Amino acid sequence: xxxxxxxxxxxxxxxxxxxxxxxxxxxxxxxxxQKSVVAFLLLLSSLLLLHFTTFSHRVxxxxxxxxxxxxxxxxxxxxxxxxxxxxxxxxxxxxxxxxLGLNIVVGLAGLLDLGFVAFFAIGAYTYGIFATTQANNFMxxxxxxxxGESFWVFLIIGxxxxxxFGILLGIPVLRVKGDYLAIVTLGFGEIIxxxxxxxxxxxxxxxxxxxxxxxxPPKLFGLEFMYPSQFYYVVLVILLLTIFxxxxxEYSKIGRAWKAVRENEIAAQxxxxxxxxxKLMAFAVGASFSGMMGVVFAAKQTFVDPTxxxxxxxxxxxxxxxxxxxxxxxxxxxxxxxxxxxxxxxLTELTNWLNxxxxxxxxxxxxxxxxxxMQRFIFGVILILFALYRPQGLLPAKNPRFDEKELxxxxxxxxxxxxxxKDVYFNG
Amino acid sequence: MSILTVKQLTKQFGxxxxxxxxxxxxxxxxxTAVIGPNxxxxxxxxxxxxxxxxPTSGDILLNGESIVGLKPHQVAQKGISRTFQNIRLFGxxxxxxxxxxxxxxxxxxxxxxxxxxxxxxxxxxxxxxQEAYRLLQYVGLESLYxxxxxSLPYGAQRKLEIARALATKPKVLLLDEPAAGMNPKxxxxxxxxxxxxxxxxxxxIILIEHDMKLVMEISEHIIVLDHGxxxxxxxxxxxxxxxxxxEAYLGKGATTAS
Numbered sequence: 001x002x003x004x005x006x007x008x009x010x011x012x013x014x015x016x017x018x019x020x021x022x023x024x025x026x027x028x029x030x031x032x033x034q035k036s037v038v039a040f041l042l043l044l045s046s047l048l049l050l051h052f053t054t055f056s057h058r059v060x061x062x063x064x065x066x067x068x069x070x071x072x073x074x075x076x077x078x079x080x081x082x083x084x085x086x087x088x089x090x091x092x093x094x095x096x097x098x099x100l101g102l103n104i105v106v107g108l109a110g111l112l113d114l115g116f117v118a119f120f121a122i123g124a125y126t127y128g129i130f131a132t133t134q135a136n137n138f139m140x141x142x143x144x145x146x147x148g149e150s151f152w153v154f155l156i157i158g159x160x161x162x163x164x165f166g167i168l169l170g171i172p173v174l175r176v177k178g179d180y181l182a183i184v185t186l187g188f189g190e191i192i193x194x195x196x197x198x199x200x201x202x203x204x205x206x207x208x209x210x211x212x213x214x215x216x217p218p219k220l221f222g223l224e225f226m227y228p229s230q231f232y233y234v235v236l237v238i239l240l241l242t243i244f245x246x247x248x249x250e251y252s253k254i255g256r257a258w259k260a261v262r263e264n265e266i267a268a269q270x271x272x273x274x275x276x277x278x279k280l281m282a283f284a285v286g287a288s289f290s291g292m293m294g295v296v297f298a299a300k301q302t303f304v305d306p307t308x309x310x311x312x313x314x315x316x317x318x319x320x321x322x323x324x325x326x327x328x329x330x331x332x333x334x335x336x337x338x339x340x341x342x343x344x345x346x347l348t349e350l351t352n353w354l355n356x357x358x359x360x361x362x363x364x365x366x367x368x369x370x371x372x373x374m375q376r377f378i379f380g381v382i383l384i385l386f387a388l389y390r391p392q393g394l395l396p397a398k399n400p401r402f403d404e405k406e407l408x409x410x411x412x413x414x415x416x417x418x419x420x421x422k423d424v425y426f427n428g
Numbered sequence: 429m430s431i432l433t434v435k436q437l438t439k440q441f442g443x444x445x446x447x448x449x450x451x452x453x454x455x456x457x458x459x460t461a462v463i464g465p466n467x468x469x470x471x472x473x474x475x476x477x478x479x480x481x482x483p484t485s486g487d488i489l490l491n492g493e494s495i496v497g498l499k500p501h502q503v504a505q506k507g508i509s510r511t512f513q514n515i516r517l518f519g520x521x522x523x524x525x526x527x528x529x530x531x532x533x534x535x536x537x538x539x540x541x542x543x544x545x546x547x548x549x550x551x552x553x554x555x556x557x558q559e560a561y562r563l564l565q566y567v568g569l570e571s572l573y574x575x576x577x578x579s580l581p582y583g584a585q586r587k588l589e590i591a592r593a594l595a596t597k598p599k600v601l602l603l604d605e606p607a608a609g610m611n612p613k614x615x616x617x618x619x620x621x622x623x624x625x626x627x628x629x630x631x632x633i634i635l636i637e638h639d640m641k642l643v644m645e646i647s648e649h650i651i652v653l654d655h656g657x658x659x660x661x662x663x664x665x666x667x668x669x670x671x672x673x674x675e676a677y678l679g680k681g682a683t684t685a686s
Contacts, residue, residue, distance in 0.1 A: 249542060252542040252553075253532060253535045253537065253553075254539070254542060256521070256525060256528055256532070257529070257532055259520070259521055259525075260518050260529045260532075262520075263517075263519055263520055264517070266500075266516060267512065267516035267517070269500035269501045270478060270509065270512075270593075271509075271529050271530045271532055271533075271592065271595075271596055272501045272530075272596055273501055273529070273532050274501045275499075399520075399521060400522070400525070401522075401574050402522075402524055402573065406554070406557065406558075407557055407558055407561035407573070
């Protein structure tokens with residue numbers, strides 16, 4: 001096995017053949033066997049396979065985007081299950097973006113945030129309120145609901161509003177550290193949910209526990225976005241943008257500052273890193289992705305109510321980050337995809353299957369034991385197992401590795417490091 | 429010319445007076461040592477100078493300008509850098525990254541440049557990497573640049589702290605027990621390095637150290653603290669023969685040693 005992997009690793013052409021065959025086979029099997037969830041998942045996991053190849057980043061990106069934007073929808077589009085596949089894929093995308101946001105806060109900056117779903121809620125309500133008749137209750141001007149075209153503007157507004165709330169949360173919260181921070185953020189998450197639940201009087205802003213119904217679907221050039229297959233592309237674009245931004249930030253001065261703060265606050269400060277600003281930045285950037293996806297979520301569901309934003313959601317996102325590998329972008333993407341698919345597909349399929357079995361009288365399983373109800377239990381087990389056996393996650397974070405040639409090229413006058421140092425200091 | 433002046437500096441933690449009325453004048457380009465028994469308040473003094481603690485009373489002047497009340501990162505930007513007694517590296521980051529963090533305040537590319545990966549940002553990052561590598565060469569750690577900082581041996585970690593502190597381009601460098609845990613060979617290398625830094629980088633160096641051989645050899649000026657108070661200061665020779673210092677810290681053997 002190991003020998004084979006080695007051969008594969010050295011031979012790019014072989015890799016290309018393997019991945020091409022894999023994609024074609026899974027594509028055809030999904031194309032032909034529309035009801036096969038397994039085929040759908042196998043086609044998705046071609047991306048994981050792609051991650052392990054040794055192609056250049058650009059090639060990987062191009063193949064990945066082709067698979068996601070053309071092959072997956074095309075293969076799934078041939079049967080009745082099309083919309084439900086796309087629904088799952090859309091939700092996976094939404095959760096990945098949120099997990100990437102949380103990864104900045106928890107994984108890079110080391111600030112344990114247990115109320116992250118609050119920013120998602122803020123994004124969802126920002127669009128929800130103005131894209132329903134709800135805003136008529138308190139806005140002195142304007143006609144509501146706003147048309148679906150405003151959705152695109154609200155993507156940015158949702159992003160900014162969530163970032164502002166991230167900073168507002170950050171200012172008081174950053175006085176505390178570690179466990180206390182986790183408790184305060186947990187409180188924040190609950191406060192936001194309860195505020196949305198109760199803000200129907202004295203002025204009816206959020207419509208309380210009733211929620212906001214019939215949110216306007218997004219519109220672009222007269223085309224209304226109604227189906228998951230359409231939202232899929234919206235989510236895909238935002239997700240790619242998110243990954244791009246996260247990657248850029250991670251390997252920049254800001255990313256290094258986040259990691260330094262995570263590793264040692266006092267030393268980071270002594271190196272000239274402003275602690276509060278750096279942490280607030282992490283909160284704001286993390287929250288903004290979440291807020292943006294909140295807007296998409298509201299438009300997709302066409303219904304927003306406080307029960308979508310419970311503590312369990314925050315924990316779920318945290319599980320994604322921990323499972324995948326804190327601080328590791330590919331890891332977090334994998335973790336988010338696995339957890340979402342486990343929730344939406346595997347557990348529901350298992351439940352359906354067991355239901356059928358008990359209906360036909362083969363086995364009888366009490367309702368309380370149905371897999372869909374064991375979600376929390378399964379998360380608990382996953383967390384314990386990972387904490388014990390793989391604390392760094394599925395795909396652990398990697399430090400950037402530098403090439404010695406690149407480092408040395410600027411040091412031509414440095415035959416002896418010690419003698420040249422004076423020049424270093426004042427020229428550099 | 430004095431670069432750093434400490435006036436009547438006092439720090440109280442509740443009822444405990446960690447530093448009381450300390451006066452200190454550090455000449456530009458000098459090597460000054462702060463010595464004294466454990467618990468004398470040496471590190472507290474460093475922490476006040478670098479902004480980690482706010483003094484209860486008194487003043488600290490850098491080039492005639494007060495730095496009391498500044499946050500630690502502002503003090504670092506003013507040109508005071510330090511290493512730590514209990515090593516505080518960014519353990520999970522690579523050696524090169526550790527040094528690059530030290531350059532934080534000198535990198536100009538903000539969010540915009542980062543997002544669009546502008547030529548300006550790429551050039552700056554490349555230069556930062558190269559300069560970080562040269563600093564590693566300077567302290568002799570260049571072969572370990574891709575290692576995780578926490579996997580380094582103890583002596584190398586101390587050197588890395590110095591390289592990281594140099595990356596902030598300080599005027600004054602505070603070294604908190606730089607030779608702690610080093611063997612005689614490493615200490616000799618360190619002594620050389622400290623000299624080099626002063627000569628080549630025109631640094632002013634203040635160090636806390638218990639290794640008297642190193643202190644007596646290297647420093648031009650010594651300040652002795654005991655129970656939070658300054659009990660003596662002067663050249664190594666003065667200190668070696670000072671009755672109070674011998675009683676409080678050095679012990680009888682020191683007059684004949686080295």
